[in-house]
Amino acid sequence: MALQAIAFYLLAFTTIAAGLLVVSARNPVHSVLFLITAFFSAAGLFVLLGAEFLAMLLIVVYVGAVAVLFLFVVMMLDVDFAELRQGFAQYLPFGGAVALFIAVEMVMVVAAVATNGAAAKNGLPNASPGGVPNTEAIGRVLYTDYVFFFQLAGLVLLVAMIGAIVLTLRHKPGVKRQDIGKQIARTPKTGMELVQIKPGEGISE
Amino acid sequence: MTFSANFSLVLPEIVLAIAALVLLVAGAFRGKVGAIFTLAAVASLVAAAATAVLGPHGHAFNGVYAADAAATYAKVAIYLSSAIAVVLGDRWLAQRGDQKFEYAVLVILAALGMGVTASAGDLISLYVGVELQSLALYVLAAMRRDDAKSSEAGLKYFVLGALSSGLLLYGSSLIYGFTGSTHFSQIALAAAHGGSHGVGLLFGLVFLICGLAFKVSAAPFHMWTPDVYEGAPTPVVGFFAAAPKLAAMMMFARVLGDAFPGSVDKWRQILVIAALLSVFVGAFAGLAQTNLKRLWAYSSIANVGYALLGVAAGGEVGLQSMLVFMTLYMVDVTGFFACLQALNRDGKPMETIEDMAGLIKERPGIAVAMTAFSLSALGLPPFSGFWSKFYVFKAAIGTGDVMMQWAAVLGLVGSVVAAFYYLRLIKAIWFDASTGSVDAPSPSARAVGFAAAIFSFPIVLVALIWIDPAAKAAAAAFGHA
Numbered sequence: 001m002a003l004q005a006i007a008f009y010l011l012a013f014t015t016i017a018a019g020l021l022v023v024s025a026r027n028p029v030h031s032v033l034f035l036i037t038a039f040f041s042a043a044g045l046f047v048l049l050g051a052e053f054l055a056m057l058l059i060v061v062y063v064g065a066v067a068v069l070f071l072f073v074v075m076m077l078d079v080d081f082a083e084l085r086q087g088f089a090q091y092l093p094f095g096g097a098v099a100l101f102i103a104v105e106m107v108m109v110v111a112a113v114a115t116n117g118a119a120a121k122n123g124l125p126n127a128s129p130g131g132v133p134n135t136e137a138i139g140r141v142l143y144t145d146y147v148f149f150f151q152l153a154g155l156v157l158l159v160a161m162i163g164a165i166v167l168t169l170r171h172k173p174g175v176k177r178q179d180i181g182k183q184i185a186r187t188p189k190t191g192m193e194l195v196q197i198k199p200g201e202g203i204s205e
Numbered sequence: 206m207t208f209s210a211n212f213s214l215v216l217p218e219i220v221l222a223i224a225a226l227v228l229l230v231a232g233a234f235r236g237k238v239g240a241i242f243t244l245a246a247v248a249s250l251v252a253a254a255a256t257a258v259l260g261p262h263g264h265a266f267n268g269v270y271a272a273d274a275a276a277t278y279a280k281v282a283i284y285l286s287s288a289i290a291v292v293l294g295d296r297w298l299a300q301r302g303d304q305k306f307e308y309a310v311l312v313i314l315a316a317l318g319m320g321v322t323a324s325a326g327d328l329i330s331l332y333v334g335v336e337l338q339s340l341a342l343y344v345l346a347a348m349r350r351d352d353a354k355s356s357e358a359g360l361k362y363f364v365l366g367a368l369s370s371g372l373l374l375y376g377s378s379l380i381y382g383f384t385g386s387t388h389f390s391q392i393a394l395a396a397a398h399g400g401s402h403g404v405g406l407l408f409g410l411v412f413l414i415c416g417l418a419f420k421v422s423a424a425p426f427h428m429w430t431p432d433v434y435e436g437a438p439t440p441v442v443g444f445f446a447a448a449p450k451l452a453a454m455m456m457f458a459r460v461l462g463d464a465f466p467g468s469v470d471k472w473r474q475i476l477v478i479a480a481l482l483s484v485f486v487g488a489f490a491g492l493a494q495t496n497l498k499r500l501w502a503y504s505s506i507a508n509v510g511y512a513l514l515g516v517a518a519g520g521e522v523g524l525q526s527m528l529v530f531m532t533l534y535m536v537d538v539t540g541f542f543a544c545l546q547a548l549n550r551d552g553k554p555m556e557t558i559e560d561m562a563g564l565i566k567e568r569p570g571i572a573v574a575m576t577a578f579s580l581s582a583l584g585l586p587p588f589s590g591f592w593s594k595f596y597v598f599k600a601a602i603g604t605g606d607v608m609m610q611w612a613a614v615l616g617l618v619g620s621v622v623a624a625f626y627y628l629r630l631i632k633a634i635w636f637d638a639s640t641g642s643v644d645a646p647s648p649s650a651r652a653v654g655f656a657a658a659i660f661s662f663p664i665v666l667v668a669l670i671w672i673d674p675a676a677k678a679a680a681a682a683f684g685h686a
Contacts, residue, residue: 144208148215148266152321152333155222156340159314162229163344166307167359 008048014041028074036067050127053135206263214265214272217257217280221317224249225310232306243295246309250288250316254281257320268388269327271463271682276324278528278679279455283323283448286535287316289543289653290444296649297440297546303349312444315341319452325459328377328387335373335420335456339366342449346437358436365429369419376412379405380464389464393684397467407471413460414475421453423513424482427506431494434502439554440650442498443542446505447535454509454531457516458524462683469519476517477612483510484619491626495557497545500626501538504582507623508534511597514616518600518609525680526600529672530593533665537589540657541578544571547646547654555643558630563639571646572634574658579627581661584620589665594620 018038025031039062046055127134142150195203212219228246232238257272257280264271291309298304318338325331343366347359381387383405384395396406415426422430434442461472487507494500512534515527548555548564548571555561564572581590601613660668 145267148211148270149329149333151222152330152337155225155314155317156333156337159311159337159340159344162307162311162314163340166305166311166344167347167350 004048008045011041011044011048014038015045028079029071032067032071032074035070036063039063039067051134053138056135206265211265211270213261214263215270216260217253217284217320218317220249220253220256221284221313221320224253225313225317228306228313229310232310236306238295238299238304238306238309242306243291243309246291246313247288250284250291250313253316253320254284257281257284264326268390269325269330270321271324271326273324273682273685274675275455275458275524275528275679275682276320278675279323279451280320282451282532282535283319284316286448286451286539287312287319287444289539290440290448292649293443293543293546293653294438294440296647297438298348300647301349305348308345308348311341311345315345316448319448322452322459323455325456326389326463328381328389328392331456331459332370332373332377336370338449338452339370339420342366342445345441345444346433348441349438352436354436355438356436358433361429361436362433365419369416369426371416372412372419373416376409376414376416379409379412383409389459392464393466396465410465410468410472411475414457414472414479417453417456417460418479421450421457421509421513422506423479423509424486424506425479427483427486430506431490431499431502434498434505435496439498439542439546442501443539443546446501446538446542450505450509450512451531451535454512454516454527457513458527458683461516461519462524463685466684473517473519473606474608476513477608480510480513480517481612481615481619483507483513484616485510485622488619488622491623494626495559497556497558497561497630500558500630501541504623504626505538507619508582510619511594511616514601514609514612515597517612518597518604520604521677521680521683522603523600523680524683525673525676526596528676528679529596529669532672532676533589533593536657536660537578537581540574540654540661541582543650543657544575544578544654547571547650549644549646550641552644558633559640561630561633562637564634564643566639567643568646571651571654574654576631576634577658577661579630583624583627587662587666589661592665592669 015038018034018041021034022031022038025034039058043055043058046052046058129137132140197203224246228242228249231245232242235242257277260272262272262274262277291312294308294312295304298308315338318334318336318341321334322331322338325334343359343363346362347356349355377387380392384392386392386395419426434445437445457476461476465472484507487503487505487510491500491503491507494503508530512527512530515523515530517523518526545556546554548560548568550560561575564575577588581588584590584594586592598613598616601609601616604610
């Protein structure tokens with residue numbers, strides 16, 4: 001248990017510290033890297049709770065896709081972060097008050113759930129009921145009870161993909177693309193052309 | 206029920222999904238749309254409609270999907286109207302040299318989504334169906350991406366559609382939170398027992414109704430409709446005004462008829478207010494319109510109002526009147542937009558009332574068809590519009606509720622006001638001087654327009670012999686989730 005407690009405090013501290021560094025780092029690329037650190041340590045917290053599926057999702061979805069996307073945006077868009085940060089001191093009191101308000105609210109909600117919520121009445125929810133780990137439990141129902149929703153959601157994503165392509169893809173006629181079949185079928189006869197040039201005229205393209 | 210038996214119930218959806226995937230791959234490799242491609246898309250939609258009719262009835266996947274008479278009725282109408290949209294749209298885009306194979310694929314996927322909402326037995330399948338349908342429709346609205354108005358239509362539809370999905374989800378989460386289930390049958394049980402969760406459940410229901418009202422473009426959630434209809438390609442508008450409207454009305458019927466059949470007194474007043482607002486917004490705002498697509502957008506808002514009045518009447522008679530109303534309206538509106546897409550002057554679409562001046566001398570056939578649609582939308586007997594309104598008002602008065610009877614009277618007043626703009630269109634077509642020659646209409650659009658006009662009168666009198674019992678059986682299926 002002591003090991004678990006140490007791991008919890010270590011991960012929780014890293015999460016909060018990384019979170020603070022996300023908003024205070026000067027370099028936006030560093031901010032994104034700290035965000036990734038925060039995601040990783042939060043995933044560790046999920047593992048401690050026994051929710052290994054959520055932990056994997058957090059890493060695959062947030063670190064693998066969202067944070068990398070952020071990184072691309074930060075690097076590709078020329079956003080002047082120094083300018084964005086200019087009113088920092090001016091807005092600090094108001095922003096701090098809002099943050100404090102939300103923090104108090106969260107503590108109250110957590111306290112209410114802990115004393116009156118389902119967990120208080122029925123004991124802590126079990127991450128692996130009946131000895132089945134939660135990844136396996138989800139896998140058992142995903143393609144059986146929920147196969148209809150699962151496939152429909154897949155179709156929704158397909159529509160999103162078709163839509164993005166329909167609305168943005170343009171076939172430009174002048175673009176030179178590699179055509180391997182054409183390259184292989186090329187013979188010295190087709191690859192070479194003998195041109196008779198008259199003196200002083202040159203050839204047109 | 207065995208696992209594979211579930212799949213035999215969702216066969217229409219499977220047919221459409223496979224057709225969409227095959228057509229997508231075929232289109233991506235061949236790159237162009239031929240007659241065979243369009244034919245295959247139409248054939249798959251007709252095949253899906255046939256499987257819906259012939260397939261077994263029952264509840265699949267623990268009741269999240271209902272294959273009953275109501276779902277069958279709606280699916281046949283939705284799939285056939287989508288098939289017409291595929292034909293008209295492919296021709297229209299081809300004329301403009303902007304043909305895309307994705308058009309047919311997106312229409313099929315939208316039809317798939319609409320079918321899922323029509324047979325939803327659970328809040329999750331309702332929502333996923335809505336998203337599948339809406340996402341495809343957003344793209345269809347923005348299909349002509351080089352046209353600024355089309356892009357505007359797509360963007361507006363997308364932003365407001367996302368907002369309405371948010372309302373829908375918020376309502377669903379409240380309902381789930383207060384009843385503990387997303388199943389319509391479980392929600393109906395919890396709602397029937399009343400108790401402490403009454404107010405929270407009511408809030409959820411109101412949010413859900415608001416989200417659905419957005420989708421069906423009922424006032425006061427109608428603002429996007431005129432802009433989207435004006436900007437989107439004409440055949441796509443004809444599609445928007447027909448199948449998705451029926452699908453959204455089916456969602457109303459599913460949620461209110463399956464999940465809240467016992468709380469009629471709670472949701473009736475909300476629906477009556479939305480219905481009357483729609484009727485009057487449609488009637489009065491339509492007076493100021495000169496663009497026919499905008500005019501028909503307001504006309505569709507008003508018509509949705511009448512259909513909602515049918516839902517508000519509730520019970521078997523009310524839902525039957527809604528289904529009959531929507532079916533007859535779909536034929537009318539499809540025919541009208543088919544005529545509108547057939548009319549071009551010097552290669553430019555004729556979209557304003559002035560453009561229609563003297564049409565009777567130029568194109569007498571289309572002029573007579575458009576006159577029939579206007580008279581039908583006006584509700585003049587013996588056209589189909591009269592019979593559809595007759596069903597709704599009969600259902601509203603038959604409830605014996607004083608509020609519903611007054612609502613029917615006000616609805617009649619609204620339809621008298623709206624008569625002005627329909628008559629103005631007829632006047633322009635028949636009596637104004639022509640301003641130039643009209644291009645030859647495309648045969649497919651003209652054929653659809655004529656067929657719909659002949660349906661509007663006199664075929665409707667014969668067709669009602671079949672539509673009436675089919676809609677009655679469909680309406681009887683609600684409330685057995």
